[in-house]
Amino acid sequence: MEPPCMVLKDLTKEFGGLTAVDHVNLEITPGERHAIIGSNGAGKTTVFNLICGDLKPTNGQILLFGQDVTRLPTHKRIAQGISRTFQINKLFPKLTVLQNVLLAAQGLEKTKYVMYRPMTSYKHLHEKTEEILRQFEMWERRDDLIETLSYGEQRQIEICLALIENPRLLLLDEPTAGLSRAETMAFTSILNKLDAEITILLIEHDMDVAFEFAENITVLQLGALVVSGNKDEIKANKKVQEIYLGTQKDDLEN
Numbered sequence: 001m002e003p004p005c006m007v008l009k010d011l012t013k014e015f016g017g018l019t020a021v022d023h024v025n026l027e028i029t030p031g032e033r034h035a036i037i038g039s040n041g042a043g044k045t046t047v048f049n050l051i052c053g054d055l056k057p058t059n060g061q062i063l064l065f066g067q068d069v070t071r072l073p074t075h076k077r078i079a080q081g082i083s084r085t086f087q088i089n090k091l092f093p094k095l096t097v098l099q100n101v102l103l104a105a106q107g108l109e110k111t112k113y114v115m116y117r118p119m120t121s122y123k124h125l126h127e128k129t130e131e132i133l134r135q136f137e138m139w140e141r142r143d144d145l146i147e148t149l150s151y152g153e154q155r156q157i158e159i160c161l162a163l164i165e166n167p168r169l170l171l172l173d174e175p176t177a178g179l180s181r182a183e184t185m186a187f188t189s190i191l192n193k194l195d196a197e198i199t200i201l202l203i204e205h206d207m208d209v210a211f212e213f214a215e216n217i218t219v220l221q222l223g224a225l226v227v228s229g230n231k232d233e234i235k236a237n238k239k240v241q242e243i244y245l246g247t248q249k250d251d252l253e254n
């Protein structure tokens, strides 16, 4: 049987006296669409930083694709197939959409240091780039400079960059933050169309997006896991209703 895509066992991260992630246990199956929600400071981004290896846990274990990666450096985890959205400033504003995605693609090539390599040998990269840009309906915009794109479009290009790595597990940290309602809806429908084999873990402030996109949802509060389960279980959970679905819902949509 295929191992879980990701397992967090008792994952804990302390910053001085603050426990940002508090004994979190979570299992994600291959191909699952899973959202992590929780108010500001709940520990969501810290969990991503631990999964990617940008932070070392104080306690606990992280398994990716059946292997314990707790002590592996970030680049080895990426090599195993995890990818995370880039921050907006990783895009080159004075280059075109196509140039940005091709640069990311070429950066992944083992042969990137070979000089005088004919451009035709990069054909597969062009094909992959075209496929991803078409998926995001950005192919027609390929010759536009990044700086002429809207903020929402730039966030979509970040996901294109993450997808070019052919990830098995894609981590998206609030990809819809700052998007208009219309952009958010368009964005969610693109996410729903991504290859079903890619496991996607999404941190989301917008409850509508979380429920629209994910089958399963995990709620964090003050670093601890409140509940994890399918949408219906989450909606029916009393504690979740107290935390979110009532008073704080509007706060979460900023």
Ligand SMILES: Nc1ncnc2c1ncn2[C@@H]1O[C@H](COP(=O)(O)OP(=O)(O)OP(=O)(O)O)[C@@H](O)[C@H]1O
Binding pocket: 015, 018, 020, 038, 039, 040, 041, 042, 043, 044, 045, 046, 047
């Ligand atoms: N490098 C760090 N050093 C010290 N404290 C940190 C560090 N990173 C995060 N924290 C603290 O850990 C807690 C969790 O932060 P984290 O960024 O993971 O929350 P979050 O759920 O992603 O919040 P948001 O919704 O605002 O993005 C917060 O109290 C934060 O101030």
Ligand SMILES: [Mg+2]
Binding pocket: 044, 045, 046
């Ligand atoms: Mg965060």
